[in-house]
Amino acid sequence: MTQTDNAALKFELLQSDDFGRYLLRDRNEIIQVLRQLIAKRAMVTAYLSGGRDFLLTTVLAIEDEDLILDVAPDENRNRQAEAAEELICITQIENVKVQFPIMGLTSTQFEGAPAFKTPLPDRLLRLQRREYYRLIAPVAHSLICQIPVPAEDGPTNTFEARVLDISGGGVAVIVPPEGVEFKPDTEFTQCQIQLPEIGTVQARLRVRNLFRVTNRNGISMLRAGCEFVDLPERVASVIHRYILKVERDRNSRERRL
Template identity: 55%
Template sequence: MTTEHSTRVELLRSDDFAQYLLHDPKQIKQIVRTLVESRALITTYLPSGNQSFLTALLAVINNEEQVVFDASPDEAVNRRVAETEELICATQIEGIKIQFPLGGIQEVTYEGRDAFLAGRPERLLRLQRREFYRLITPVTHALTCIIPLLPGPDGEPRSIEARVLDISGGGLAVVVPPDDVEFTPGMEFDDCRITLPDFGPVAVRMRVRNLFRLTNRSGTEVLRAGCEFVDLPNSANNLIQRYIFKVERDRSARERGM
């Protein structure tokens, strides 16, 4: 099973979001300063698993080339943070979704409290419109997408069931089944069906945008297909947005209760 962290890493590298990915140091520093000043809560994902913890950026130092962030109250989590090469951080500013990696991590003490030092993010994903925000589908409530295929040699209708990795109002990403099924950029699939927990089935038409490989916890590679919706009806978009809002609301409630 692909981890939420692994998917977030690949989202930062995917061309699905190339136009929203910032590389300019001045822009990134400005956003980092805002996160420090607002003490925004940041969900930080550790590699190799679904483990995460809440933190905040405490300061920017060394000509704004390094950031200090708060340690977790869980010492086991802090040990893992100190040993990892890169963390994936997700937060928001005034409804704008922000995602960025942190590397070069060192344990430090800042103003008398346990903290970590990391290099300033060199890239930062800023999603300014809700419909472009991709929800990483919860492991506990996995989504699947039924994709119709061309009839086989016997003329019988065929379809495949693909696991959904993430979803937005603009599209979704699925794990391409290991069967001998062709998935290439530009291919379109009509009458695909996604069943959204608590909201029911949604029929969509989608086009394959890109393909690349993810590595799951067991070390096995799977093929990820990033797809965009084609002529998505407003009724379907509303259901998807309601589903995303509910899952995010439930996730935030769980994190506040940590």
């Protein structure tokens, strides 16, 4: 079995206007999420000590203060996992991404079969289902958000940020490498996004959260989740029309395959 690329992304929550919405530290809340993983038999990607190597497993049970995990068919990978000081576990439940660290694995038995056990995690990152449907920006034509930032002693500078996804409620963008500061509650006015074959929309953005995202290839980027502020209905309608168009085009291509 394989994990989807989205599920395999590693997230590090750097800043947020509401940490509790994403990062759970309450033991009962963490156990509740882990029990959902057990019930769904969700496949978990466990990255070894921050590297690219990973173990595919499932959460089998919770026993006292321990988490019981399935072993992999690859004995060499099992030995590597058992030798690792820390593993980062990544999965998803009904499109909600879940990530948590585990500190060391030891061999055990579960229902007569080999398994791993590890102490229950003390924190768990949960990227909750968004209020709005979000469209992953098409690869064929990248969306760029133009962000004007007034200079203290000169003309306004405009920075470009690639859009990762877009909805009627906001956008997620890759933070430009320099020149503009992103942190929760920062607002940018008169931002513009060119929507191919639809038109240009202008909106005010407020930063809600900041994540460091690392893919399986070890490439890292900063991702800022931004909401639209006081978005006019006509602009929301243009965004909705664009989303519908992209979805229709995707469905049409899939039917031809």
